[in-house]
Amino acid sequence: MEKLSSTIYTPSRGTEVITNKPPTLPIPTFLASIFFPFNFNLFSAQMGSLTSDQLDGNSGLVINPLDPEEFRRQAHMVIDFIADYYKNVDKYPVRSQVEPGYLRKRLPECAPYNPESMETILQDVQEHIVPGVTHWQSPNYFAYFPSSGSIAGFLGEMLSSGFNVVGFNWISSPAATELENIVMDWLGQMLKLPKSFLFSGNGGGVIQGTTCEAILCTLTAARDRVLNKIGRENISKLVVYGSDQTHCALQKAAQIVGIDLKNFRAIKTTKSSSYGLSPDSLLTQINLDVEAGLVPLFLCATIGTTAITAVDPLKPLCDVAKQFGIWVHVDAAYAGSACICPEFRHFIDGVEGADSFSLNAHKWFFTTLDCCCLWVKDPSALVSSLSTNPEYLKNKATESKQVVDYKDWQITLSRRFRSLKLWLVIRNYGVANLRHFLRSHVNMAKLFERLVASDKRFEIVFPRQFSVVCFRVSPSAVMDKLKPKYENCHSQQLFTEEEAINEFNRELLESINASGKAYMTHAVCGGIYAMRFAVGATLTEERHVMVAWTMVQEQLEAFLTTNTPFN
Numbered sequence: 001m002e003k004l005s006s007t008i009y010t011p012s013r014g015t016e017v018i019t020n021k022p023p024t025l026p027i028p029t030f031l032a033s034i035f036f037p038f039n040f041n042l043f044s045a046q047m048g049s050l051t052s053d054q055l056d057g058n059s060g061l062v063i064n065p066l067d068p069e070e071f072r073r074q075a076h077m078v079i080d081f082i083a084d085y086y087k088n089v090d091k092y093p094v095r096s097q098v099e100p101g102y103l104r105k106r107l108p109e110c111a112p113y114n115p116e117s118m119e120t121i122l123q124d125v126q127e128h129i130v131p132g133v134t135h136w137q138s139p140n141y142f143a144y145f146p147s148s149g150s151i152a153g154f155l156g157e158m159l160s161s162g163f164n165v166v167g168f169n170w171i172s173s174p175a176a177t178e179l180e181n182i183v184m185d186w187l188g189q190m191l192k193l194p195k196s197f198l199f200s201g202n203g204g205g206v207i208q209g210t211t212c213e214a215i216l217c218t219l220t221a222a223r224d225r226v227l228n229k230i231g232r233e234n235i236s237k238l239v240v241y242g243s244d245q246t247h248c249a250l251q252k253a254a255q256i257v258g259i260d261l262k263n264f265r266a267i268k269t270t271k272s273s274s275y276g277l278s279p280d281s282l283l284t285q286i287n288l289d290v291e292a293g294l295v296p297l298f299l300c301a302t303i304g305t306t307a308i309t310a311v312d313p314l315k316p317l318c319d320v321a322k323q324f325g326i327w328v329h330v331d332a333a334y335a336g337s338a339c340i341c342p343e344f345r346h347f348i349d350g351v352e353g354a355d356s357f358s359l360n361a362h363k364w365f366f367t368t369l370d371c372c373c374l375w376v377k378d379p380s381a382l383v384s385s386l387s388t389n390p391e392y393l394k395n396k397a398t399e400s401k402q403v404v405d406y407k408d409w410q411i412t413l414s415r416r417f418r419s420l421k422l423w424l425v426i427r428n429y430g431v432a433n434l435r436h437f438l439r440s441h442v443n444m445a446k447l448f449e450r451l452v453a454s455d456k457r458f459e460i461v462f463p464r465q466f467s468v469v470c471f472r473v474s475p476s477a478v479m480d481k482l483k484p485k486y487e488n489c490h491s492q493q494l495f496t497e498e499e500a501i502n503e504f505n506r507e508l509l510e511s512i513n514a515s516g517k518a519y520m521t522h523a524v525c526g527g528i529y530a531m532r533f534a535v536g537a538t539l540t541e542e543r544h545v546m547v548a549w550t551m552v553q554e555q556l557e558a559f560l561t562t563n564t565p566f567n
């Protein structure tokens with residue numbers, strides 16, 4: 001693959017590289033101009049001009065920005081554009097290769113006064129936006145956690161945008177609320193969540209934008225539940241617990257709800273518990289806090305931590321928390337999806353002891369961003385913290401108390417019709433396919449794991465649980481070469497041996513990513529720097545995994561033969 005940083009791909013021409021030339025659009029400009037009788041070149045040339053206060057003739061006036069036929073025409077164009085993008089997404093450098101500030105140099109300084117055609121805009125998307133896109137949907141994308149797209153998810157998003165309703169309460173769009181109730185019960189059943197988390201069991205689910213919001217809402221509910229008992233003046237006594245592997249969303253939420261940061265506990269995890277939170281460590285910390293007159297409030301347990309996908313043992317943690325009346329939230333942002341497969345369900349055994357549970361369907365459940373599914377056992381706790389009842393929203397349905405008003409389950413008032421996309425995903429693929437997709441990702445991760453294990457120069461650093469493999473070049477493979485550099489720097493007290501091998505792996509990963517052929521990110525846990533190979537992009541197949549592995553080996557060989565980064 002060639003470097004593409006300054007080149008443009010024409011989707012309809014496959015792998016041909018075209019420099020500084022706009023792509024061929026699905027509908028030729030001359031045809032479009034019949035429907036859109038403006039002078040495209042003129043608009044293009046005048047892009048960014050605010051000097052005039054008159055349109056170039058009345059023909060520039062858009063009479064109806066929601067004209068159905070014009071919508072059909074332009075939407076087809078955009079769909080063709082996206083379909084071509086997916087067809088060729090593997091040809092782009094996975095991680096964008098642009099430099100900071102690249103776009104300001106390419107786009108006009110101010111907004112166009114005259115309208116511009118979709119054709120012109122799409123040309124600019126291809127020419128200026130695509131180079132600055134990191135291609136999360138590339139089959140060679142193995143970074144962070146996946147953002148697995150799908151046709152159903154994408155089209156569900158379109159339907160949702162198409163209706164463009166603002167479903168803050170039931171009456172504002174009954175289908176939006178009721179479909180969300182139903183889909184959250186469906187997914188809860190697929191996960192075998194206890195009935196107490198479902199509407200059918202007096203709990204319930206809500207679709208939030210992100211896990212950050214889910215944690216913030218549940219922490220707010222937990223805070224108020226306790227403060228209502230002990231008095232609001234005691235807020236400085238509340239303590240929040242997680243581990244040193246818990247996502248920073250917890251700390252942010254704690255800051256927002258007014259927890260004294262002295263009372264935020266990121267309990268240390270160790271190799272002996274595979275970096276899961278130890279119930280004994282939790283208990284010890286809670287006892288210390290209680291002795292100090294503090295009030296244990298909230299525990300966030302994680303299934304599939306962000307760095308290395310470690311798993312906190314839910315059942316014993318919930319048992320400890322229960323003794324102190326602590327609200328337990330289970331953050332299964334990435335790995336929760338896998339639990340619809342019977343063989344992975346055991347990872348959330350013990351969830352019956354928790355108060356709330358969330359997963360991001362926009363990570364590994366083929367649903368476009370954003371779609372965080374949150375279930376709570378006691379919706380009234382959320383409602384009593386988050387509800388408001390202004391005059392302009394009063395209505396009979398709310399007063400009847402027969403309906404859910406989701407505005408009271410979340411931070412914002414306005415909300416999107418997100419359940420449509422989740423509904424489409426579940427219906428269009430069925431549980432059978434969804435399980436199959438998830439399993440195939442785990443199997444590809446296992447394949448990569450075997451490939452790493454078969455090359456003595458590499459080692460698996462942390463145990464694989466789901467579809468993420470954490471590996472590195474092992475110290476023994478390169479230490480003799482690294483030694484001179486290490487000793488050099490060591491005399492200046494720059495590197496310990498562990499830092500030297502970490503630095504080596506860091507540089508190797510950077511060279512892999514700079515190649516544009518694959519994209520992986522890293523984790524540091526227990527002082528060890530590991531490369532993370534996260535399988536989950538929808539288009540990834542075994543052949544992409546094999547190619548990525550060969551490329552990792554080749555990059556290492558290049559390092560070893562050219563003495564980079566030893567000199």
Ligand SMILES: Cc1ncc(COP(=O)(O)O)c(C=O)c1O
Nearest residue numbers: 210211212247249305306331333
């Ligand atoms: C375990 C975990 N929790 C929370 C988050 C944050 O998710 P969001 O961006 O939806 O807030 C992530 C993101 O990767 C995560 O891995």
